[in-house]
Amino acid sequence: MGDFRPGPPQLRPGRALAHTTGASGSESPHRSDSRPPQTPRGGRPADPDGRPGTTPPVPGRPTSFLWPFLALPALLFAVITWQVAADGPLLRLDTRLSRALVHPDRASELLADIGNVQVAVPVLVVVLVYVAWRGRATGTDRWWLPPLAAAVLMALVPAIVVPFKELIARGGTPAVPPGTGYYPSGHTATAMIAYGASTLVLLPWLRSAYARRGAVILCAALVACVSFGLVRRGYHWPLDVVASWCLGTVLLASLRLFLGRFRSDPPTFS
Incomplete structure (x- = not known):
């Protein structure tokens, strides 16, 4: 009873309070007896993207911004398809634009060939094999999922494009032989x-931000070259190409959402 004092407890030499900032006084929030916290990391609320973690959530891979890349291109694709099928006023603008841009030459033909199945698909296969090999070699969880999802997406392209070609049956430009099946651009x-x-x-396996940025720029440049070559050579009307941009954007955004939801990150690089 002689030790009773009305004030707060005092820290005495050689003794530690149960709620000091750490065993060594280093401002660490961990328990002084080095035991793990009572709430495990896996039991904490998930962040907005569904990743288990801390509260407040740590920065993750945001996916909500991808939804406009699904809705807006899909709407634009529907509008263009309606205009082409109904021979709407947008086709008159398309015809004038094509006349101004078409100038067949060897360079435009070579650019258009970058979009050939014989060129583009082998590039995809090489990348998928590399990603699968890296994932398996490093023990990444579900290493097979990204290559498989990308391969399935590639297989979906003709399954989606060919029925539209048959249904719309749009004729080609004056620079190609008479025929139908030009919409959208395969x-x-x-x-x-x-x-x-x-x-x-491939992006998660690139070490630096410069490499990732370069990969995105190279991809955009290849698609732009193919698109320009197709219109310049007269293989397709401009709206055929724009419609495929919309369709491709929807498919790629869907793939990004899928991978962001189910994939496990590969080991981080220093």
């Missing part, structure tokens, strides 16, 4: 998915 869609999916699955 070369543009092939290039977007092959090079875009390659970039998406």
Whole structure:
């Protein structure tokens, strides 16, 4: 009873309070007896993207910004398809633009060939094999999922494009032989998915921000070259290419959302 004092307890030499800032007084929030915290990391609330972690949530891979890349291109694709099928006023602008841009030459033909299945798909296969090998070699969880998802997406391209070609049956430009089945552009869609999916699955394995930025720029440049070559050579109307841009954007955004939800990150590089 002689030790009773009305004030707060005093720290005495050689003794530690239960709630000091750490065993060594280093301002660490951990327990002084080095035991783990009562709430495990896995039991804490998830962040907005569904990743288990801390509260407040740590920065993660935001996915909500991708939803406009699904809705807006899908709406634009629907509008363009309606205009082409109904021979709407947008086709008159398309015809004038094509007349101004078409100038067949060897360079435009070579650029258009970058979108050939024989060129774009082997590039995708090489990237998928590399990503699968790296994932398995480093013990990444579900290493097979990104390559498989990208391969399935590539297989979906003809399954989506060919029915539209048959249904719309749009004729070609004056620079190509008479025929139908030019809408949407299969070369543009092939290039977007092959090079875009390659970039998406490869990005986590690139060490620096410069390499990742360079991969995205290279992908965009390849798709732009194919698109320009197709219109310049007269293989497609401009709206055929724009429609495939919309379709490819929807497919790639879907792949990005899928990978962001289910994939496990590879080991981080220093």
